Amino acid sequence: MLPLYQSWESSNDGGQQSKKLLMWACKVTLVLVFLTSAASATATKPVGRDKPEAKGVVARPTAAVATDSTVVAACKDTLYPAACESALASVAGTKSAKSSKKLFDVSVEFAMAKAHAARSLAYNLTFPRKGNSGPYPPTGTYDCVELLDTTLSLLGDVLGGGGGGKQPKQEDAKTWLSAALTNLVTCSDSLKSRPPAAGEASMQSDSESLTQFISNSLALCKTVKKRQPRAGWMTIFGGGSGSGRKLLSEDGFPSWVSAGDRKLLSTPSGEIVADAVVAADGSGTHRSITEALAALTLKEDADGEGGSSGGGGRQVIYVKAGTYKETIRVLKGQKNVMLVGDGKGKSVIVGSRNAEDGWTTYQSATVAAQGPGFIARDLTIINNSGPSKQQAVALRVGADRAVIHRCSIEGYQDTLYAHANRQFYRDCDIYGTVDFVFGNAAAVFQNCHLSPRRPNSGQKNSVTAQGRSDPNQNTGFSIQGCRVSPTGDLAAVKGRVPTYLGRPWHKFSRVVVMQTYLDDAVHPAGWEPWSGGFALSTLYYGEYGNTGPGAATGGRVRWPGVHPKMSAAEASGFTVGQFIAGNSWLPSTGVDFTVGL
Numbered sequence: 087m088l089p090l091y092q093s094w095e096s097s098n099d100g101g102q103q104s105k106k107l108l109m110w111a112c113k114v115t116l117v118l119v120f121l122t123s124a125a126s127a128t129a130t131k132p133v134g135r136d137k138p139e140a141k142g143v144v145a146r147p148t149a150a151v152a153t154d155s156t157v158v159a160a161c162k163d164t165l166y167p168a169a170c171e172s173a174l175a176s177v178a179g180t181k182s183a184k185s186s187k188k189l190f191d192v193s194v195e196f197a198m199a200k201a202h203a204a205r206s207l208a209y210n211l212t213f214p215r216k217g218n219s220g221p222y223p224p225t226g227t228y229d230c231v232e233l234l235d236t237t238l239s240l241l242g243d244v245l246g247g248g249g250g251g252k253q254p255k256q257e258d259a260k261t262w263l264s265a266a267l268t269n270l271v272t273c274s275d276s277l278k279s280r281p282p283a284a285g286e287a288s289m290q291s292d293s294e295s296l297t298q299f300i301s302n303s304l305a306l307c308k309t310v311k312k313r314q315p316r317a318g319w320m321t322i323f324g325g326g327s328g329s330g331r332k333l334l335s336e337d338g339f340p341s342w343v344s345a346g347d348r349k350l351l352s353t354p355s356g357e358i359v360a361d362a363v364v365a366a367d368g369s370g371t372h373r374s375i376t377e378a379l380a381a382l383t384l385k386e387d388a389d390g391e392g393g394s395s396g397g398g399g400r401q402v403i404y405v406k407a408g409t410y411k412e413t414i415r416v417l418k419g420q421k422n423v424m425l426v427g428d429g430k431g432k433s434v435i436v437g438s439r440n441a442e443d444g445w446t447t448y449q450s451a452t453v454a455a456q457g458p459g460f461i462a463r464d465l466t467i468i469n470n471s472g473p474s475k476q477q478a479v480a481l482r483v484g485a486d487r488a489v490i491h492r493c494s495i496e497g498y499q500d501t502l503y504a505h506a507n508r509q510f511y512r513d514c515d516i517y518g519t520v521d522f523v524f525g526n527a528a529a530v531f532q533n534c535h536l537s538p539r540r541p542n543s544g545q546k547n548s549v550t551a552q553g554r555s556d557p558n559q560n561t562g563f564s565i566q567g568c569r570v571s572p573t574g575d576l577a578a579v580k581g582r583v584p585t586y587l588g589r590p591w592h593k594f595s596r597v598v599v600m601q602t603y604l605d606d607a608v609h610p611a612g613w614e615p616w617s618g619g620f621a622l623s624t625l626y627y628g629e630y631g632n633t634g635p636g637a638a639t640g641g642r643v644r645w646p647g648v649h650p651k652m653s654a655a656e657a658s659g660f661t662v663g664q665f666i667a668g669n670s671w672l673p674s675t676g677v678d679f680t681v682g683l
Contacts, residue, residue, distance in 0.1 A: 154178035160189050164305040165556070166298040173197070173299055190306045191245065194263075197299040198241040201266075204292040205234035208273075211285045223444040226277035227289055233269040233276075233448075236418050236456060236484070237300075240266045244303075256310060257560070261486065261528065263304040264559040265506035268526040270297040271555050271592070272505070276446045304558045340510050340530075342487050347400060347424075347461065351491055355428050355464060360404035370406060375414050375425065375435065378403045382420065400424055405465065407432040413439065413452060416485070420457040427465040430494040430515065434466040440475035447500060451482035458507075460485035462493050469497040473519055473542045479503045483527065490514055497522065498541065504529040504563070517573065521551035523563065524591060530564045530660075538585045538607065540575040547576075548614055550588035552595040562596030562626070563588075564660040570636070571605035580607040586614035590621035598660040600630035600652070608636030611643050612650070623647055630657035 157178045161170035171178075173196040174189055208230040240262040246253045254262070273293045277286055339348060350358060362378035363370030372378040382401050400422045407428040414435060416423050427433025437452030439445040452469050455462070460483065471478035480497040483490070486507035494515040495502050501518035504525035511531045516523060519541035523531075538547040549570060554561045570587070572580055585607045588597045613627050625647035629639060639650035649656070 156184050157189070160186070160306060160309065161302070164302040166302055169298040170302040173302065186306070186309045186311060190303065190310050193299070193303040193306050194241055194244050197296065197303050198238065198245070200296050200299055201234055201237050201241060204289070204296055205231065205238060207292060208234055208289055211289060224446065224449055226273070226280055226446060227286060229276035229446055229448045230273040230289060230293065233273045237266045237269045239418060256307065259307050260304065260560050261508060263300060263307060264561050265484070265486070267297065267300045267304060267556055267559060268506040268553070268561070270300060271526070271553070272448055276448055279441070279446050301556050301558070304556065308558065339489065339512070343489060350400065350402070350424065351461070351463060351489070355404060355426055358402055358404060358426060360402040362403045363406065364403060364410070365406040366408040366410065374412055375403065375405060375410055376412050379414070379416065379420065379423070382423070402426060405433045409434045409436060411436050413437050414454065416455040416457045416460055418456040422459040423455075423457055424461040424463070425465060426463045429464045430466050430492065433464065434468065436468045436470055437480075438469065438471050440469070440471035440478035442475040447477040447479060447503070448482070450477060451479040451503060453480070454482040455485045455488060458486045460488045461491070463491045464493070466494040466496065469501065471498070473498040473545075483509055498539070500524055519547050520545060521548050521589070521591070523549060524551040524553065526553040526555070526559070526561050526592070528561045530566065531568055532566050534568045536565070536568055536570045537573050538576055539573040540579065541583065546614065547583065547585040548589045549586065550597050551591040552588060552597050553591040554594040554596050555592040557594050559594070562598070562660070565597070565599045566601055566660070568602045570602060570608060572607040576607065584609045587612050588627065589614040590616045590625045593621045593624050595621060596626040598628040598630070598652070598657065599632060600628075600657050600660065602632050603634040604632050604636030606635035610638070610641030612639070613643050613645070613648060621647070628652045628656065628660070630654070
């Protein structure tokens with residue numbers, strides 16, 4: 087693999103994917119020139135709005151544009167209507183403006199053009215001279231380069247730029263727009279985490295402005311007429327008790343795990359035909375996981391056939407027992423990568439990046455996976471920075487349709503960064519202290535052990551810090567059939583160290599805990615505020631069918647967004663089937679499935 091801080095243009099992706107992205111960049115640059123000209127020709131001074139606007143908001147269009155009733159009607163339910171009307175200025179008054187699909191497409195095209203400009207700014211701020219490897223540790227703008235690069239790919243896929251030009255299903259589009267919006271929030275967070283460098287103020291403004299345009303595209307997405315679903319298919323937040331299509335196979339995995347991957351997940355490590363074998367003693371094809379990843383061919387088609395593993399294009403790296411002190415990056419172009427070890431505590435990956443040593447939270451991860459279809463199995467992933475180094479991530483996952491199975495993920499503050507897209511965790515052990523499961527993915531945890539450990543003196547533990555920032559994002563954490571109980575060092579003092587199920591990192595934070603054993607280490611209040619009254623009426627925290635001495639809900643906080651006694655119908659909306667797997671964007675495997683609750 088290329089060095090982490092080599093020029094981004096040469097290290098971030100595979101050749102074919104980069105060519106595709108370049109073609110889209112050329113197209114959206116032309117769109118930007120046209121749409122910006124149209125918006126500029128009609129712009130006037132900003133007019134006060136009754137909805138929140140961040141810095142960098144565009145001016146409200148003049149009456150000539152604003153009087154287009156179709157555009158105004160389409161934009162009125164977005165969070166940033168002035169920005170929405172400006173983005174749609176080019177089609178105002180035309181016949182095409184009457185199509186919700188056309189309005190949605192134009193909004194995404196406008197956002198993509200703005201993202202391309204922001205990405206260029208971030209790149210120029212990070213790599214001011216040709217051949218410059220960039221700062222070390224990286225600045226916030228470095229994170230923004232990667233995040234905006236990924237955002238461009240996501241927006242291109244929403245427009246049908248991936249998969250041979252096919253238009254994505256609506257739930258795919260909602261997922262990718264939700265992830266793109268999360269990327270912009272993360273970019274802003276990274277810029278704020280360190281003293282601003284020269285030019286970063288303009289980068290922050292561009293990021294906040296782009297956040298508005300992507301938020302509006304996400305809001306417009308739900309107005310696009312859906313294709314008629316097949317019988318039994320459910321929307322991502324639909325109610326009902328799960329009639330029709332079944333939710334989980336007998337081996338407990340969601341339906342988007344293919345038959346080939348399902349077989350790989352159940353095959354003993356030593357019997358898997360791997361594409362690369364990593365062994366510290368030299369008995370494999372590589373001595374490090376980083377070397378093995380660099381040797382794998384980047385797959386253009388995530389769903390293509392082939393590969394010696396028989397997993398439908400799956401590329402398998404078998405990590406033999408041993409301790410590997412390295413930082414792993416599975417890039418967005420490295421699709422369908424599977425890391426499989428010899429078991430928890432046997433195949434161990436260790437890193438030590440942390441905030442105190444100058445790393446952003448995003449870049450502190452020991453293992454980070456961006457490539458769609460990522461699978462990790464039978465591994466231990468550790469950030470060994472300790473409880474005093476603040477944010478120190480062990481595993482960060484931004485890959486769509488990711489599966490983490492039988493892994494131990496160990497750290498203190500911010501152990502698991504479930505960053506974005508759809509993720510499924512099963513039979514995992516996750517250890518930490520402050521906010522140790524955080525991020526803004528649509529993630530389901532099943533049969534996992536969430537284990538708070540002893541923090542520094544004066545600190546409180548929070549199992550989750552979910553970061554949903556927009557009410558239209560289809561994200562949240564669903565913890566089902568798990569166990570929340572302390573490690574031995576915390577058990578001895580749990581009466582003096584409060585542990586909470588979660589606290590709201592962002593305004594629309596969403597976590598549901600159901601059918602889970604809660605030890606009495608869990609504070610009777612259940613949930614912890616972030617700061618004063620922030621998000622208490624906009625968050626969604628729910629509990630259903632939990633057991634154990636910490637499951638009593640009589641002492642739970644009385645915030646408007648807390649639901650301590652969910653109904654079965656409400657809880658069903660957060661099962662694997664309805665939350666991440668039982669939707670129109672998921673292919674059927676033909677495997678018999680069982681009900682979620």
